[in-house]
Amino acid sequence: MTGTLYGLGVGPGDPELITLKAHRLLQQVPVIAYSVSREGQAPARTAVAPHIPVGCVEIPLNPSVDCDSKPDAATAEAALGDVATALDAGQDVAVLCAGDPLFYGSFLPVFGHLAERFPIEVIPGVSSLNACASALVTPLVAQGEQLLVAPASLPARTLTIRLSESDAAAITALPGHFAKVRDCLAATGLLPRSRYIEQATVGQQRILTLDQVDAEQIPDRSMVLMRRDSTDRTF
Amino acid sequence: MTGTLYGLGVGPGDPELITLKAHRLLQQVPVIAYSVSREGQAPARTAVAPHIPVGCVEIPLNPSVDCDSKPDAATAEAALGDVATALDAGQDVAVLCAGDPLFYGSFLPVFGHLAERFPIEVIPGVSSLNACASALVTPLVAQGEQLLVAPASLPARTLTIRLSESDAAAITALPGHFAKVRDCLAATGLLPRSRYIEQATVGQQRILTLDQVDAEQIPDRSMVLMRRDSTDRTF
Incomplete structure (x- = not known):
């Protein structure tokens, strides 16, 4: 049994604009992942920082999956390796996405690379x-x-x-x-x-x-x- | 001092897809209002029914402000009279809106009629x-x-x-x-x-x-x- 990959929309920035559902899942999943820009910023993580439970494993995704273009397979594999490993081990992983995951989202390259291999659930968010x-x-x-x-x-x-x-x-x-x-x-x-x-x-x-x-x-x-x-x- | 008119996006239907902010305001405002269709349905109220506190005053808005077209002034005045009375008395009123209030929302006719007279704050929601x-x-x-x-x-x-x-x-x-x-x-x-x-x-x-x-x-x-x-x- 592999884990489920959640595309977790966390809303536009105000930590109060996360949904009850995204908030609940954030308390339940053992692992979260989020894009980090070349400047070291992680807006999706910042938007929910007050809600991240102690002990949650965090996987920062390197800038190659920060843009919405499709990374080549080897680059994506390297960037998403820890995510795939956790899912293979049966752990649920929530990928935090600023705004809505499917609207110009940083979730899209993750989705493109892992959708065929793992069960996916998307939690919509308040978009920009x-x-x-x-x-x-x-x-x-x-x-x-x-x-x-x-x-x-x-x-x-x-x-x-x-x-x-x-x-x-x-x-x-x-x-x-x-x-x-x-x-x-x-x-x-x-x-x-x-x-x-x-x-x-x-x-x-x-x-x-x-x-x-x-x-x-x-x-x-x-x-x-x-x-x-x-x-x-x-x- | 008049009350504030909140356009409260309650999300697409799942009561868990309301934001923390909309949920908090729903606990705080003394008065809520929502559109009721000609068939007697109130989808925005249904989406948040589990979250409405006991004792909250409810103003159902008749079908003339359910559609997104602009009601004439007299019709809008009649339909929104109770909302305006509460605001004039200094009470905050939250108009519940399925999805997002400003995206084809049932909030738009309310907004069109009352925006000039009262302070307005819009809480974005997860849209359809x-x-x-x-x-x-x-x-x-x-x-x-x-x-x-x-x-x-x-x-x-x-x-x-x-x-x-x-x-x-x-x-x-x-x-x-x-x-x-x-x-x-x-x-x-x-x-x-x-x-x-x-x-x-x-x-x-x-x-x-x-x-x-x-x-x-x-x-x-x-x-x-x-x-x-x-x-x-x-x-």
């Missing part, structure tokens, strides 16, 4: 998308509307067309692409209907108009939200 | 989008990909074009439009990459291929998810 809209206190998308969720890495022409077709949009993965995103929103006349949100739900949360943003100082997990309809409430 | 992807145990959207979230009420031609442009899609508000959605996915060759999910995270959860679905028997809050990339895992 919902956290950013709550921070703005503005509707994300209303009945009858279309929402586009797109990475800022799209070519400017594609992004401009998609924005022009959408009632609402969330632009993710901004670092290195912010100036282009601002230009696309300006080209479609949607700049006044857009806001930049950084570190939603954690202490350092900031909400800015796009002209206030320093394009060279964009942290990970920041987002731009746009909603075309201005009748409900102006930002 | 994340719950359905977790039920499928398949990535919702991965790095570099675009996700379309669209209502099934879109014209067939528009929906077909949007689907053909998207890496992943969530089609919501299916009742009355299911056959069209199936045709649009067939036209774009994406039928094998799509699944229908009903009642995600609650006891009656069902996952079906689209040809297994009875188009006349689609409950509210069901969803079709599509993901073009088949390399991670086949449904």
Whole structure:
């Protein structure tokens, strides 16, 4: 009997935005794992630090599985070896994932590599998308509307067309692409209907108009939200 | 001093998928309100029924504010009169919202009507989008990909074009439009990459291929998810 691999959504950063279910599993599993960035940051662990029980075995995953791209098999095997060993030994392992595990999550490379070998259960979490809209206190998308969720890495022409077709949009993965995103929103006349949100739900949360943003100082997990309809409430 | 109006995301249905923060506020506020459908159902209340404290005052909101369309001012005033009275008397009121309050939520008409008059705080919740992807145990959207979230009420031609442009899609508000959605996915060759999910995270959860679905028997809050990339895992 192998253990079960849990993809555990821990929410957007505020330790109080974890679900009761994720909190319960965190108390039950003997082993947790989480991505660590090249800068040594582990946002998913930070989001639940107050809830991690004493004696829980921790497996930091090296940066090769921090990005959402697919690591090659040998790299993934090396990074996830301790996780696989625990599962093979019959221990349940919870992979902590900031936000929701299946929404641009750091869980995806783990899932891609281990889904065929072990039973998997995913516990959904509050995603950055919902956290950013709550921070703005503005509707994300209303009945009858279309929402586009797109990475800022799209070519400017594609992004401009998609924005022009959408009632609402969330632009993710901004670092290195912010100036282009601002230009696309300006080209479609949607700049006044857009806001930049950084570190939603954690202490350092900031909400800015796009002209206030320093394009060279964009942290990970920041987002731009746009909603075309201005009748409900102006930002 | 008026009370604060909380938009309280209670998650997709499983009472364990409420956040610690929503659970805490539910214990603290003296008054809760929630939408009741024409059939007498109150899914947001059902999702948190085990957590509602004895003595909490409950305000059921009539069906005129159950839909996400904007009720006219007089209708909204009548439906939300008790909420406004409690807030004016200095009591905090939590409006329970299935999923996330700002994502196609039943909170939106309440928000539209009362946001100008009272302080508002929104507590994000696990949305149906994340719950359905977790039920499928398949990535919702991965790095570099675009996700379309669209209502099934879109014209067939528009929906077909949007689907053909998207890496992943969530089609919501299916009742009355299911056959069209199936045709649009067939036209774009994406039928094998799509699944229908009903009642995600609650006891009656069902996952079906689209040809297994009875188009006349689609409950509210069901969803079709599509993901073009088949390399991670086949449904």
